Amino acid sequence: MTKLYLTRHGETEWNEKGIMQGWGDSPLTELGKNQAKWLGDRMKDLHIDVIYASPIGRAFNTAKIVKGDRxxxxxxxxxxxxxxxxxxxxxxxxxxxxxxxxxxxxxxxxPSKYIPTGNGESFYEVKERAFEAINEILEKEKGKTILIVTHTITLKSYLTALENRDIDTLWDPPFIKQTSLTEINFKEDGYDMPLVACMEHHEYAKKEFNEFK
Structure with a gap:
Protein backbone atom coordinates (compact mmCIF):
# COMPACT_ATOMS: atom_id res chain seq x y z
CA MET A 1 0.00 0.00 0.00
CA THR A 2 1.12 3.57 -0.70
CA LYS A 3 -0.08 6.17 1.79
CA LEU A 4 -0.37 9.77 0.63
CA TYR A 5 -0.85 12.78 2.88
CA LEU A 6 -1.77 16.07 1.21
CA THR A 7 -1.74 19.50 2.80
CA ARG A 8 -1.84 23.17 1.91
CA HIS A 9 0.72 25.75 3.04
CA GLY A 10 0.17 27.93 6.11
CA GLU A 11 -1.31 31.43 6.05
CA THR A 12 0.72 34.10 4.23
CA GLU A 13 0.77 37.88 4.34
CA TRP A 14 -1.06 38.04 1.02
CA ASN A 15 -3.66 35.52 2.24
CA GLU A 16 -4.33 37.86 5.14
CA LYS A 17 -4.81 40.81 2.74
CA GLY A 18 -6.90 38.87 0.20
CA ILE A 19 -4.25 39.21 -2.52
CA MET A 20 -3.89 36.55 -5.21
CA GLN A 21 -0.51 34.83 -5.22
CA GLY A 22 -0.45 32.22 -7.97
CA TRP A 23 3.21 31.62 -8.84
CA GLY A 24 4.12 34.74 -6.85
CA ASP A 25 4.78 34.51 -3.15
CA SER A 26 4.64 36.23 0.20
CA PRO A 27 6.05 35.21 3.60
CA LEU A 28 4.21 33.01 6.07
CA THR A 29 2.57 35.00 8.85
CA GLU A 30 3.14 34.05 12.48
CA LEU A 31 -0.19 32.23 12.32
CA GLY A 32 0.98 30.47 9.16
CA LYS A 33 4.14 29.28 10.91
CA ASN A 34 2.07 28.12 13.88
CA GLN A 35 -0.31 26.26 11.58
CA ALA A 36 2.67 24.39 10.14
CA LYS A 37 3.95 23.65 13.66
CA TRP A 38 0.54 22.32 14.70
CA LEU A 39 0.50 19.99 11.72
CA GLY A 40 4.08 18.95 12.47
CA ASP A 41 3.07 18.12 16.05
CA ARG A 42 0.13 16.10 14.80
CA MET A 43 2.34 14.12 12.42
CA LYS A 44 5.47 13.81 14.58
CA ASP A 45 4.78 10.17 15.53
CA LEU A 46 3.63 9.15 12.04
CA HIS A 47 6.17 7.42 9.83
CA ILE A 48 6.87 9.48 6.69
CA ASP A 49 9.37 8.27 4.11
CA VAL A 50 9.56 11.36 1.94
CA ILE A 51 8.13 14.88 1.65
CA TYR A 52 7.44 16.57 -1.68
CA ALA A 53 6.66 20.29 -1.85
CA SER A 54 5.87 22.98 -4.36
CA PRO A 55 9.06 25.05 -4.85
CA ILE A 56 7.10 28.25 -4.12
CA GLY A 57 8.33 29.63 -0.79
CA ARG A 58 5.11 29.47 1.20
CA ALA A 59 4.73 25.73 0.51
CA PHE A 60 8.41 24.83 0.80
CA ASN A 61 8.77 26.71 4.11
CA THR A 62 5.63 25.06 5.46
CA ALA A 63 7.14 21.67 4.53
CA LYS A 64 10.37 22.53 6.36
CA ILE A 65 8.47 23.43 9.54
CA VAL A 66 6.34 20.26 9.38
CA LYS A 67 9.48 18.17 8.80
CA GLY A 68 11.24 19.72 11.80
CA ASP A 69 14.49 17.99 12.70
CA ARG A 70 13.44 14.59 11.38
CA PRO A 111 -13.98 27.07 -13.57
CA SER A 112 -14.61 25.60 -17.04
CA LYS A 113 -15.45 29.10 -18.33
CA TYR A 114 -12.56 30.94 -16.68
CA ILE A 115 -10.22 32.52 -19.25
CA PRO A 116 -6.65 33.02 -17.97
CA THR A 117 -5.02 36.40 -18.48
CA GLY A 118 -1.48 36.97 -19.71
CA ASN A 119 0.60 33.83 -19.24
CA GLY A 120 -1.88 32.28 -16.83
CA GLU A 121 -3.16 28.70 -16.77
CA SER A 122 -6.67 27.35 -17.17
CA PHE A 123 -8.18 25.07 -14.53
CA TYR A 124 -7.99 22.24 -17.06
CA GLU A 125 -4.23 22.74 -17.40
CA VAL A 126 -3.71 22.71 -13.64
CA LYS A 127 -5.86 19.60 -13.27
CA GLU A 128 -3.74 17.77 -15.85
CA ARG A 129 -0.45 19.06 -14.39
CA ALA A 130 -1.31 18.18 -10.79
CA PHE A 131 -2.63 14.71 -11.65
CA GLU A 132 0.43 13.93 -13.76
CA ALA A 133 2.86 15.22 -11.10
CA ILE A 134 1.31 13.34 -8.19
CA ASN A 135 0.95 10.13 -10.20
CA GLU A 136 4.64 10.41 -11.07
CA ILE A 137 5.47 10.78 -7.36
CA LEU A 138 3.23 7.84 -6.41
CA GLU A 139 4.91 5.62 -9.00
CA LYS A 140 8.40 6.64 -7.91
CA GLU A 141 7.65 6.20 -4.19
CA LYS A 142 5.39 3.15 -4.47
CA GLY A 143 4.85 1.34 -1.18
CA LYS A 144 5.98 4.33 0.89
CA THR A 145 4.30 6.98 3.03
CA ILE A 146 4.45 10.37 1.30
CA LEU A 147 3.59 13.89 2.44
CA ILE A 148 2.88 16.49 -0.26
CA VAL A 149 2.76 20.20 0.63
CA THR A 150 1.08 22.22 -2.10
CA HIS A 151 -1.67 24.82 -2.74
CA THR A 152 -5.48 24.95 -2.69
CA ILE A 153 -6.25 24.80 -6.40
CA THR A 154 -3.51 22.27 -7.10
CA LEU A 155 -4.77 19.99 -4.35
CA LYS A 156 -8.43 20.42 -5.32
CA SER A 157 -7.55 19.83 -8.99
CA TYR A 158 -5.82 16.57 -8.14
CA LEU A 159 -8.81 15.33 -6.12
CA THR A 160 -11.14 16.31 -8.97
CA ALA A 161 -9.05 14.25 -11.40
CA LEU A 162 -8.65 11.32 -8.99
CA GLU A 163 -12.40 11.10 -8.44
CA ASN A 164 -13.09 11.62 -12.15
CA ARG A 165 -15.27 14.66 -11.49
CA ASP A 166 -16.11 17.57 -13.77
CA ILE A 167 -13.87 20.62 -13.35
CA ASP A 168 -16.90 22.70 -12.33
CA THR A 169 -17.14 20.68 -9.09
CA LEU A 170 -13.70 21.91 -8.06
CA TRP A 171 -14.95 24.45 -5.50
CA ASP A 172 -17.47 22.05 -3.96
CA PRO A 173 -16.92 21.49 -0.20
CA PRO A 174 -14.84 20.81 1.70
CA PHE A 175 -12.64 23.88 1.37
CA ILE A 176 -8.90 23.21 1.68
CA LYS A 177 -7.95 25.38 4.63
CA GLN A 178 -4.38 26.18 5.60
CA THR A 179 -2.44 23.04 6.65
CA SER A 180 -5.60 20.91 6.61
CA LEU A 181 -4.78 17.21 6.21
CA THR A 182 -6.06 14.79 3.57
CA GLU A 183 -5.07 11.12 3.65
CA ILE A 184 -5.37 8.69 0.72
CA ASN A 185 -4.43 5.00 0.85
CA PHE A 186 -3.68 3.44 -2.53
CA LYS A 187 -4.14 -0.33 -2.74
CA GLU A 188 -4.08 -2.86 -5.56
CA ASP A 189 -7.88 -2.69 -5.89
CA GLY A 190 -8.30 1.10 -5.64
CA TYR A 191 -8.04 3.65 -2.87
CA ASP A 192 -9.78 4.95 0.25
CA MET A 193 -9.72 8.43 1.73
CA PRO A 194 -10.02 8.33 5.56
CA LEU A 195 -9.34 12.07 5.95
CA VAL A 196 -10.36 14.99 3.74
CA ALA A 197 -9.30 18.53 4.68
CA CYS A 198 -9.13 17.56 8.37
CA MET A 199 -8.51 20.47 10.75
CA GLU A 200 -8.44 18.65 14.10
CA HIS A 201 -4.90 19.79 14.88
CA HIS A 202 -6.03 23.42 14.64
CA GLU A 203 -8.72 22.80 17.24
CA TYR A 204 -6.27 21.08 19.57
CA ALA A 205 -3.87 23.99 19.25
CA LYS A 206 -6.64 26.50 19.85
CA LYS A 207 -7.77 24.71 23.03
CA GLU A 208 -4.21 24.48 24.30
CA PHE A 209 -3.63 28.19 23.61
CA ASN A 210 -6.81 29.16 25.46
CA GLU A 211 -5.85 27.02 28.47
CA PHE A 212 -2.44 28.66 28.84
CA LYS A 213 -3.32 32.20 27.82
Missing amino acids: NIPLITHDGLKEIRIGGWEGLNQEEMKSLSEENYYNFWNV
Whole structure:
Protein backbone atom coordinates (compact mmCIF):
# COMPACT_ATOMS: atom_id res chain seq x y z
CA MET A 1 0.00 0.00 0.00
CA THR A 2 1.12 3.57 -0.70
CA LYS A 3 -0.08 6.17 1.79
CA LEU A 4 -0.37 9.77 0.63
CA TYR A 5 -0.85 12.78 2.88
CA LEU A 6 -1.77 16.07 1.21
CA THR A 7 -1.74 19.50 2.80
CA ARG A 8 -1.84 23.17 1.91
CA HIS A 9 0.72 25.75 3.04
CA GLY A 10 0.17 27.93 6.11
CA GLU A 11 -1.31 31.43 6.05
CA THR A 12 0.72 34.10 4.23
CA GLU A 13 0.77 37.88 4.34
CA TRP A 14 -1.06 38.04 1.02
CA ASN A 15 -3.66 35.52 2.24
CA GLU A 16 -4.33 37.86 5.14
CA LYS A 17 -4.81 40.81 2.74
CA GLY A 18 -6.90 38.87 0.20
CA ILE A 19 -4.25 39.21 -2.52
CA MET A 20 -3.89 36.55 -5.21
CA GLN A 21 -0.51 34.83 -5.22
CA GLY A 22 -0.45 32.22 -7.97
CA TRP A 23 3.21 31.62 -8.84
CA GLY A 24 4.12 34.74 -6.85
CA ASP A 25 4.78 34.51 -3.15
CA SER A 26 4.64 36.23 0.20
CA PRO A 27 6.05 35.21 3.60
CA LEU A 28 4.21 33.01 6.07
CA THR A 29 2.57 35.00 8.85
CA GLU A 30 3.14 34.05 12.48
CA LEU A 31 -0.19 32.23 12.32
CA GLY A 32 0.98 30.47 9.16
CA LYS A 33 4.14 29.28 10.91
CA ASN A 34 2.07 28.12 13.88
CA GLN A 35 -0.31 26.26 11.58
CA ALA A 36 2.67 24.39 10.14
CA LYS A 37 3.95 23.65 13.66
CA TRP A 38 0.54 22.32 14.70
CA LEU A 39 0.50 19.99 11.72
CA GLY A 40 4.08 18.95 12.47
CA ASP A 41 3.07 18.12 16.05
CA ARG A 42 0.13 16.10 14.80
CA MET A 43 2.34 14.12 12.42
CA LYS A 44 5.47 13.81 14.58
CA ASP A 45 4.78 10.17 15.53
CA LEU A 46 3.63 9.15 12.04
CA HIS A 47 6.17 7.42 9.83
CA ILE A 48 6.87 9.48 6.69
CA ASP A 49 9.37 8.27 4.11
CA VAL A 50 9.56 11.36 1.94
CA ILE A 51 8.13 14.88 1.65
CA TYR A 52 7.44 16.57 -1.68
CA ALA A 53 6.66 20.29 -1.85
CA SER A 54 5.87 22.98 -4.36
CA PRO A 55 9.06 25.05 -4.85
CA ILE A 56 7.10 28.25 -4.12
CA GLY A 57 8.33 29.63 -0.79
CA ARG A 58 5.11 29.47 1.20
CA ALA A 59 4.73 25.73 0.51
CA PHE A 60 8.41 24.83 0.80
CA ASN A 61 8.77 26.71 4.11
CA THR A 62 5.63 25.06 5.46
CA ALA A 63 7.14 21.67 4.53
CA LYS A 64 10.37 22.53 6.36
CA ILE A 65 8.47 23.43 9.54
CA VAL A 66 6.34 20.26 9.38
CA LYS A 67 9.48 18.17 8.80
CA GLY A 68 11.24 19.72 11.80
CA ASP A 69 14.49 17.99 12.70
CA ARG A 70 13.44 14.59 11.38
CA ASN A 71 15.72 12.94 8.83
CA ILE A 72 13.19 12.88 5.98
CA PRO A 73 14.11 13.78 2.38
CA LEU A 74 12.41 17.01 1.24
CA ILE A 75 12.08 17.28 -2.54
CA THR A 76 10.58 20.06 -4.66
CA HIS A 77 8.46 19.36 -7.74
CA ASP A 78 7.38 22.07 -10.20
CA GLY A 79 4.16 20.16 -10.95
CA LEU A 80 2.94 20.99 -7.43
CA LYS A 81 2.92 24.77 -8.00
CA GLU A 82 -0.30 26.75 -7.60
CA ILE A 83 -2.32 27.83 -10.64
CA ARG A 84 -0.47 30.51 -12.60
CA ILE A 85 -2.81 33.51 -12.70
CA GLY A 86 -0.92 35.84 -15.03
CA GLY A 87 -2.29 39.37 -14.89
CA TRP A 88 -4.20 38.72 -11.66
CA GLU A 89 -1.07 38.00 -9.64
CA GLY A 90 -0.64 40.54 -6.84
CA LEU A 91 -4.19 41.89 -7.16
CA ASN A 92 -6.90 41.85 -4.50
CA GLN A 93 -10.41 40.56 -5.09
CA GLU A 94 -11.90 43.96 -5.97
CA GLU A 95 -9.12 44.71 -8.44
CA MET A 96 -9.64 41.36 -10.17
CA LYS A 97 -13.36 41.93 -10.31
CA SER A 98 -12.88 45.38 -11.84
CA LEU A 99 -10.92 43.86 -14.76
CA SER A 100 -13.76 41.49 -15.66
CA GLU A 101 -16.70 40.79 -13.41
CA GLU A 102 -17.69 37.80 -15.58
CA ASN A 103 -14.23 36.22 -15.52
CA TYR A 104 -13.96 36.83 -11.78
CA TYR A 105 -17.33 35.10 -11.27
CA ASN A 106 -16.28 32.17 -13.46
CA PHE A 107 -13.01 31.71 -11.58
CA TRP A 108 -14.86 31.12 -8.29
CA ASN A 109 -18.04 29.53 -9.64
CA VAL A 110 -17.66 28.05 -13.15
CA PRO A 111 -13.98 27.07 -13.57
CA SER A 112 -14.61 25.60 -17.04
CA LYS A 113 -15.45 29.10 -18.33
CA TYR A 114 -12.56 30.94 -16.68
CA ILE A 115 -10.22 32.52 -19.25
CA PRO A 116 -6.65 33.02 -17.97
CA THR A 117 -5.02 36.40 -18.48
CA GLY A 118 -1.48 36.97 -19.71
CA ASN A 119 0.60 33.83 -19.24
CA GLY A 120 -1.88 32.28 -16.83
CA GLU A 121 -3.16 28.70 -16.77
CA SER A 122 -6.67 27.35 -17.17
CA PHE A 123 -8.18 25.07 -14.53
CA TYR A 124 -7.99 22.24 -17.06
CA GLU A 125 -4.23 22.74 -17.40
CA VAL A 126 -3.71 22.71 -13.64
CA LYS A 127 -5.86 19.60 -13.27
CA GLU A 128 -3.74 17.77 -15.85
CA ARG A 129 -0.45 19.06 -14.39
CA ALA A 130 -1.31 18.18 -10.79
CA PHE A 131 -2.63 14.71 -11.65
CA GLU A 132 0.43 13.93 -13.76
CA ALA A 133 2.86 15.22 -11.10
CA ILE A 134 1.31 13.34 -8.19
CA ASN A 135 0.95 10.13 -10.20
CA GLU A 136 4.64 10.41 -11.07
CA ILE A 137 5.47 10.78 -7.36
CA LEU A 138 3.23 7.84 -6.41
CA GLU A 139 4.91 5.62 -9.00
CA LYS A 140 8.40 6.64 -7.91
CA GLU A 141 7.65 6.20 -4.19
CA LYS A 142 5.39 3.15 -4.47
CA GLY A 143 4.85 1.34 -1.18
CA LYS A 144 5.98 4.33 0.89
CA THR A 145 4.30 6.98 3.03
CA ILE A 146 4.45 10.37 1.30
CA LEU A 147 3.59 13.89 2.44
CA ILE A 148 2.88 16.49 -0.26
CA VAL A 149 2.76 20.20 0.63
CA THR A 150 1.08 22.22 -2.10
CA HIS A 151 -1.67 24.82 -2.74
CA THR A 152 -5.48 24.95 -2.69
CA ILE A 153 -6.25 24.80 -6.40
CA THR A 154 -3.51 22.27 -7.10
CA LEU A 155 -4.77 19.99 -4.35
CA LYS A 156 -8.43 20.42 -5.32
CA SER A 157 -7.55 19.83 -8.99
CA TYR A 158 -5.82 16.57 -8.14
CA LEU A 159 -8.81 15.33 -6.12
CA THR A 160 -11.14 16.31 -8.97
CA ALA A 161 -9.05 14.25 -11.40
CA LEU A 162 -8.65 11.32 -8.99
CA GLU A 163 -12.40 11.10 -8.44
CA ASN A 164 -13.09 11.62 -12.15
CA ARG A 165 -15.27 14.66 -11.49
CA ASP A 166 -16.11 17.57 -13.77
CA ILE A 167 -13.87 20.62 -13.35
CA ASP A 168 -16.90 22.70 -12.33
CA THR A 169 -17.14 20.68 -9.09
CA LEU A 170 -13.70 21.91 -8.06
CA TRP A 171 -14.95 24.45 -5.50
CA ASP A 172 -17.47 22.05 -3.96
CA PRO A 173 -16.92 21.49 -0.20
CA PRO A 174 -14.84 20.81 1.70
CA PHE A 175 -12.64 23.88 1.37
CA ILE A 176 -8.90 23.21 1.68
CA LYS A 177 -7.95 25.38 4.63
CA GLN A 178 -4.38 26.18 5.60
CA THR A 179 -2.44 23.04 6.65
CA SER A 180 -5.60 20.91 6.61
CA LEU A 181 -4.78 17.21 6.21
CA THR A 182 -6.06 14.79 3.57
CA GLU A 183 -5.07 11.12 3.65
CA ILE A 184 -5.37 8.69 0.72
CA ASN A 185 -4.43 5.00 0.85
CA PHE A 186 -3.68 3.44 -2.53
CA LYS A 187 -4.14 -0.33 -2.74
CA GLU A 188 -4.08 -2.86 -5.56
CA ASP A 189 -7.88 -2.69 -5.89
CA GLY A 190 -8.30 1.10 -5.64
CA TYR A 191 -8.04 3.65 -2.87
CA ASP A 192 -9.78 4.95 0.25
CA MET A 193 -9.72 8.43 1.73
CA PRO A 194 -10.02 8.33 5.56
CA LEU A 195 -9.34 12.07 5.95
CA VAL A 196 -10.36 14.99 3.74
CA ALA A 197 -9.30 18.53 4.68
CA CYS A 198 -9.13 17.56 8.37
CA MET A 199 -8.51 20.47 10.75
CA GLU A 200 -8.44 18.65 14.10
CA HIS A 201 -4.90 19.79 14.88
CA HIS A 202 -6.03 23.42 14.64
CA GLU A 203 -8.72 22.80 17.24
CA TYR A 204 -6.27 21.08 19.57
CA ALA A 205 -3.87 23.99 19.25
CA LYS A 206 -6.64 26.50 19.85
CA LYS A 207 -7.77 24.71 23.03
CA GLU A 208 -4.21 24.48 24.30
CA PHE A 209 -3.63 28.19 23.61
CA ASN A 210 -6.81 29.16 25.46
CA GLU A 211 -5.85 27.02 28.47
CA PHE A 212 -2.44 28.66 28.84
CA LYS A 213 -3.32 32.20 27.82
